Amino acid sequence: MFGKQIKPKIVIVGGGFAGLNAAQQLKSSRYDVTVIDPSPHIEWLPNIHEIISGVKSGEDLRLSRNILVRRLGHRFLMNRAMEMTSSAVLLDSGMKVPFDVCIVATGSVNNTFGVEGADEFALPMKSVEQCQVIARRLHRASLSHRTTRVTIVGGGIEGVEAFGEVMRAYRHRPQFEFNIVEASEHLLPRSPGHLDGKIRSHTDGFRVQYHLGKHVESVDHEGICLTDGSAVESDITIWSAGAAPNGFLQRSYLTEKANDWASVNSYFQSDARENVFIIGDAANPEGMPLAKQAYHAIDMGKAAAHNVERLLANKPLKEFHPSNKPQVVTFGDLDTFMLFRDFAVSSSVLGAAKEAIYTLGLLQMAPPKSAKDLLHSLDLLQRSTRKVYLPTLNPLSLVSKLPKSKVFS
Ligand SMILES: Cc1cc2nc3c(=O)[nH]c(=O)nc-3n(C[C@H](O)[C@H](O)[C@H](O)COP(=O)(O)OP(=O)(O)OC[C@H]3O[C@@H](n4cnc5c(N)ncnc54)[C@H](O)[C@@H]3O)c2cc1C
Incomplete structure (x- = not known):
């Protein structure tokens, strides 16, 4: 099926957390990879609420998709995928992008549940x-x-x-x-x-x-x-009442109903098509009720990319086993919670953990390629440190806040 081509064509629809992490795993020397997304920037969604208070700006939370994808040696098409067949994705520009394997990572959209107004x-x-x-x-x-x-x-x-x-x-x-x-x-x-x-x-x-x-x-x-x-x-x-599947899934016959998340097996293969993998928020992996969270989307992206490689090499696919990472939830400057599977910990000083995840996450997504890049990243860290860490982490407030740390089960 894939033997005749020198480089198999892989198309990734959606360059968010799941899609870009999949793209990072696929070597441009071995695969012809195209990432499709209508938006020029990947946005660090887990921190966008901080724009509301002004502790972060849009600039702090956006990275250029074009730069990230081209650095990987892949092609970025800034366009919306309208639908797909079993071998091509159709863009709203009218362009048809052929593939041997497609990874769908279209995330979710705001869900207003049909509430009037x-x-x-x-x-x-x-x-x-x-x-x-x-x-x-x-x-x-x-x-x-x-x-x-x-x-x-x-x-x-x-x-x-x-x-x-x-x-x-x-x-x-x-x-x-x-x-x-x-x-x-x-x-x-x-x-x-x-x-x-x-x-x-x-x-x-x-x-x-x-x-x-x-x-x-x-x-x-x-x-x-x-x-x-x-x-x-x-x-x-x-x-902020919930998420709904992106319309691309239904238009591409990957789901039957508009409100369905796409059913996939534990390798992330679509129930509808063997050469289509669906990951991130869009996916509903069989027997695995996963929260729609970036840390799962990142792991799914990596796992699906490895399975795409295995499929193309006619090797057996590997099952995905989700990790149980704690999740950090901030409540402004008033408190921060770390949620584990069965219990939660509350402490203002955990705000630093969210900042560390944010900074490390950005650095992982866009590893510095030059001293100038690194300086920009350090600048970002310094700015966020000043705005968010310091009110909770300077030694005096640390002492006064530590006794308030508490475990909830
Ligand atoms: C306010 C907020 C706070 C959050 N906080 C956290 C948190 O603290 N921790 C955490 O782990 N998670 C958090 N999440 C959830 C997390 O952001 C999502 O789970 C994650 O973004 C899912 O990754 P994804 O790649 O599936 O989708 P996304 O990151 O949403 O990426 C989907 C991409 O697909 C593109 N796309 C959509 N339709 C098409 C199309 N037709 N053609 C081409 N491209 C298309 C979109 O432009 C987008 O870039 C938060 C989300 C929000 C909104």
Whole structure:
């Protein structure tokens, strides 16, 4: 099947965490690799909520895809893949990109669950640009003395992190009021330990109202109607209530329904096609309920690339075994949690861990090739250190914060 070509053609649709990590594993001397993505930058999504408070800028969180992919010796096409056949990807420019094997890593999109008005009136936070819009709206409101009601819909990890950044920047501004709406009875409902009380204790004394166990029925320019008939007045509504599959999956017949994640086996091969591997948020690996998280997407990218190589070499494929890495969740400058499988640890000083993951992650994705590059990376580290580490890590505040560290199980 693949023997006649000197270099097998591998197309990677989506150059995010999963796609770029797959690309990094594939040697350009052995494969003709094309990465397709409509956006010029890879964005470090795990820290984009920090744009809301201004501790990070868009520039801190973006790397040029073209540079990263070309450094690997591969080809980058800045274009949207519309659909695929069993041997080619069709781009919105009309171009057809043929492949022997395709890796699909199209991630996820914002999910408003068909709630009336949510797409129009609520602000999503799935990209640097969207977080910049939120930051500008909040900043503009802070210049006025009029009351501004800020609502975060979704009290999962991303919602809590966004709420933390809003609190970091605006909790001492008297004109701001804050609401959190979450469908479950608790914040961070799918996380170990019962962190709900701990998070809420940090907001005692501020103008925060929690609407837990409540479902949003509709959103408009005045606020939110809940399904129990009550209403929440809101001037700025941030939507962080979940993710949905990218439409590319269904258009390419990799899923049947629009809301399905793509079923793959434990080698990441699509149930629909042997020469298509699906990874990252887009994939639903058989018998492996994985959280839609960057650390899984990175591991999946590496594992799938090795299986692509094995497929092309007619070798048996290897099963993926997910690692159990702890996840770090920040709550602005008020607290940080490290979530393990069965328990969680809370401590402000863990904020440094998230910064270290961010800096090391960027360095791994774009290893410095020159002294100038390295200086840029060190600059980035220094800037983030100044803005985020120091308030929590200078020796005096470290001493006062250590006794507050706590284990939740
Ligand atoms: C606010 C926020 C905070 C998060 N915090 C954390 C965290 O703390 N820790 C953690 O581990 N994870 C976190 N995540 C989740 C993590 O970012 C995702 O799990 C990860 O990005 C998934 O990687 P992926 O490669 O599957 O998708 P993505 O990184 O989303 O990449 C998908 C790529 O596909 C491209 N694409 C989409 N459609 C097409 C198309 N038709 N043609 C071509 N390209 C296409 C997109 O442009 C995008 O570049 C967070 C996510 C968000 C939004």
